[in-house]
Each structure stands twice: as structure tokens, then as C-alpha cells.
Amino acid sequence: MRLLIRLLTEEDGPTAVEYxxxxxxxxxxxxxxxxxxxxxxxxxxxxxxxQISGALGS
Structure with a gap:
């Protein structure tokens, strides 16, 4: 639960997503x-x- 709260409150995640x-x-x-x-x-x-082919007559 603490991990989820920490992920939701940190600003590093959204910045990484924006980049x-x-x-x-x-x-x-x-x-x-x-x-x-x-x-x-x-x-x-x-x-x-x-154009080159036309100029050379090929």
C-alpha cells in the first residue's frame, strides 16, 4: 500500500512519461x-x- 501511495505522490513518474x-x-x-x-x-x-538516357540516345 505504501508503494502505491508513494508512486501516486511522486513527481518523477509523470516527468518520465512526459519525456x-x-x-x-x-x-x-x-x-x-x-x-x-x-x-x-x-x-x-x-x-x-x-534524362541521361535520353541525352545519350539509349
Whole structure:
């Protein structure tokens, strides 16, 4: 019972949860950005390859 009361009254728990939620949000944003950038990079290389092939007449 004392453990439960101590857990409910301590402020370290909520602070740790807030940091965990913040870290999860930052991670999700980074993963979304990497996904978007990787697709844009692939599209750019595909476009460059098409233009080079057209210029070389292949």
C-alpha cells in the first residue's frame, strides 16, 4: 500500500512519461521525414537517369 501511495505522490513518474511521449513524437516525426525524403531522392535519381538516357540516345 505504501508503494502505491508513494508512486501516486511522486513527481518523477509523470516527468518520465512526459519525456517518453515527447521522444515518441520526435521519433515519429523523424521517421516520417526520412520516408518522404527517401521517396523524393528516388524520384530525383529516376528523373536524372531518364534524362541521361535520353541525352545519350539509349
Amino acid at each position: 517518453a511521449v515527447l521522444l515518441a513524437m520526435i521519433t515519429a516525426a523523424c521517421l516520417g521525414a526520412v520516408g518522404t525524403m527517401s521517396q523524393a531522392t528516388a524520384d530525383s535519381f529516376d528523373s536524372s537517369a531518364t
